[in-house]
Amino acid sequence: MTADQHSPASEPPRVEGATRRMAVTIDDLPVVSVARSDLEAGWSTTRGLVDALAAHHIPAVGFVNDSKLMRDGERCEEQIGLLRAWLSAGLELGNHTFSHLDLHRVSVEAYQRDILLGDPLTRELLERHGRTLTYFRHPYLNTGRSVEVRLGVDGFLSRHGYRVAPVTIYLEDYVFAAAYDWALMLGNGPRAERVKRTYLAYVEANLAYYETLSSRLFGREIDQILLLHANALNAGLLPELASMIERRGYAYVTLDEALRDPAYGSDDSYTEAGISWLQRWALTRGLPASFLDGEPETPRFVRRHARSPLRLALLRRVVRFREALRLRVKRPLARRLRRLLSRAASGATSRARSG
Numbered sequence: 001m002t003a004d005q006h007s008p009a010s011e012p013p014r015v016e017g018a019t020r021r022m023a024v025t026i027d028d029l030p031v032v033s034v035a036r037s038d039l040e041a042g043w044s045t046t047r048g049l050v051d052a053l054a055a056h057h058i059p060a061v062g063f064v065n066d067s068k069l070m071r072d073g074e075r076c077e078e079q080i081g082l083l084r085a086w087l088s089a090g091l092e093l094g095n096h097t098f099s100h101l102d103l104h105r106v107s108v109e110a111y112q113r114d115i116l117l118g119d120p121l122t123r124e125l126l127e128r129h130g131r132t133l134t135y136f137r138h139p140y141l142n143t144g145r146s147v148e149v150r151l152g153v154d155g156f157l158s159r160h161g162y163r164v165a166p167v168t169i170y171l172e173d174y175v176f177a178a179a180y181d182w183a184l185m186l187g188n189g190p191r192a193e194r195v196k197r198t199y200l201a202y203v204e205a206n207l208a209y210y211e212t213l214s215s216r217l218f219g220r221e222i223d224q225i226l227l228l229h230a231n232a233l234n235a236g237l238l239p240e241l242a243s244m245i246e247r248r249g250y251a252y253v254t255l256d257e258a259l260r261d262p263a264y265g266s267d268d269s270y271t272e273a274g275i276s277w278l279q280r281w282a283l284t285r286g287l288p289a290s291f292l293d294g295e296p297e298t299p300r301f302v303r304r305h306a307r308s309p310l311r312l313a314l315l316r317r318v319v320r321f322r323e324a325l326r327l328r329v330k331r332p333l334a335r336r337l338r339r340l341l342s343r344a345a346s347g348a349t350s351r352a353r354s355g
């Protein structure tokens with residue numbers, strides 16, 4: 001099934017009996033993978049995501065890192081082709097900075113430069129499809145370590161015509177995706193399967209957690225904004241994820257519609273590491289950290305397998321090399337040194353005796 005066989009994803013159908021609403025956003029376009037950067041993998045992920053979004057009439061916004069569309073300082077038409085697939089399916093694109101900079105690690109000036117660098121190409125592509133570049137998503141959801149920095153960047157964004165795209169359902173899908181990518185690279189099918197099954201359960205537990213958090217905070221379920229990343233795991237599982245979301249009574253809405261929920265006007269003075277806006281609003285209200293208890297955790301086996309096997313192999317080599325160094329060089333050296341010292345000492349004693 002291809003995207004072209006469906007009505008544009010930008011027009012979600014009215015779902016009878018829906019009790020919840022959700023906007024879907026997808027970060028790190030065109031694609032993100034710890035293991036593969038080839039175009040074939042890029043197309044497989046892109047087709048998986050775009051086809052499922054279209055089949056389920058999900059009017060998603062994809063947030064782009066334009067640096068991935070360049071090769072040696074020039075536009076790379078092959079990579080740009082991946083974005084055209086999003087636009088042809090009626091999906092929207094947003095700015096996610098040029099090179100995925102972390103506002104908590106660089107100066108405001110450097111960050112703003114990166115926002116502007118990430119603007120022209122995505123804007124041009126959108127405009128060719130009769131759309132305007134509207135949304136900005138902070139990489140790592142880091143919005144500034146101080147209120148001053150935050151307001152500075154927010155002001156800069158709005159002067160350039162951008163609206164910040166918040167997130168209420170925040171998953172560690174990128175950890176699962178890394179474990180999945182490495183399992184596939186290693187040809188470990190059973191592990192890839194286990195990661196997939198665990199991920200589905202993890203997503204459902206998170207949906208339940210954020211639904212409850214919303215009710216406790218606002219006395220109702222607000223329009224949620226989900227963040228997923230453009231990886232192979234989500235590409236493969238999006239049909240199942242979408243069915244799960246629909247089973248829970250959600251209708252898909254555009255980001256613009258979700259943002260009309262008055263909850264998004266809540267005070268937010270949070271300046272720590274990126275988390276869900278629901279959690280930020282709770283902390284800004286002065287609620288204790290325990291109010292956020294119950295957030296489902298990524299299982300340890302997933303975290304373990306998310307680490308690069310290449311890095312692990314390298315670390316193991318370093319440890320072995322150090323051990324060999326200790327046994328073959330340092331220990332004999334120390335032994336020789338001890339012998340020399342004791343010989344020198346006994347020589348000195350016998351000289352003292354004879355002197």
Ligand SMILES: [Zn+2]
Pocket residue numbers: 027028096100139140
């Ligand atoms: Zn990102």
